[in-house]
Amino acid sequence: MIGQVLVCGRAVPALAEVVAEGVHHLPERPGKADVDPLLPAEGQAHLVVVGTDADLAAVVLRLLRKEKLASTTIGYVPAEESSAVASLWDLPTDTDRAMALANTGDVDPVPLLRDDAGGVLVGRGELGPVRGVAYCDDEVALRGQASRIVVEADDTGGPGLVAQVTRGAVFKRRITYSGRAFQLGCVPAIPTYDGVRHPRPMKRWTWYRHTEDLRLVRGLA
Incomplete structure (x- = not known):
């Protein structure tokens, strides 16, 4: 091959x-x-x-x-x-x-994950610190402040992606969500995807599973 x-x-x-x-x-x-x-x-x-x-x-x-x-x-x-x-x-x-x-x-x-800015995510997507409201499909994943959000493709055969939301600066609490899409509305923050920083702060950001x-x-x- x-x-x-x-x-x-x-x-x-x-x-x-x-x-x-x-x-x-x-x-x-x-x-x-x-x-x-x-x-x-x-x-x-x-x-x-x-x-x-x-x-x-x-x-x-x-x-x-x-x-x-x-x-x-x-x-x-x-x-x-x-x-x-x-x-x-x-x-x-x-x-x-x-x-x-x-x-x-x-x-x-x-x-394969995509974002609503026209890009793709093959490895790891990150945001943080960030304040806002996030949903993983219909489930509330964040309402308030998060020190870090990490999104990757689901390697367990799940619906598409996993999102790990970390809250707290000292006593960290990490909760993992899985779904087909992760949507965030927030105080402007800069997403990082596959090691590349987005060129400008964003008020909204979505990662979702592509159809192929x-x-x-x-x-x-």
Whole structure:
């Protein structure tokens, strides 16, 4: 299942020796002009993204915009050991092991999250400190102050996402909610998604499960 390898930002030294013919070096968080020319006009495709969680999200966003999520499988080689995607979906962070899995593993579709600003979330979303009212589906998740809110895809086969709301600065109380959507109305705050800060404070923010899953390679063949 060897496909095109998209090396985003910094290069991985041993990578060129492994898959010399299919490597494309792209900028950090590649955009339309970088990714779209590499996507086939029709048929199935396999991409291996080497980079940060934000790089992976940028590539996945192009697949969503081009309506190619259903026809594209994604292997991921994290450039950072702290990758939330790797932790969430139990992916190796060692380059050689990650590359081997990305090219030979089984596809295991996972929930893909979107936000109401037109982006996607593949790893971890965060807000805080924040004051406002939040709902996870129809359940009140916050009314008042939270020191931190963390949202990730649900890795347990649940409805789509899990949100952990932490209240209290000294005596912290963490409550976890699960649902298809997490909606927040608040005093302006800056969301962070896959390690990237939103460019401006937001009064409202929503993460929700997309109708299509991400066809992620994460199982051993």
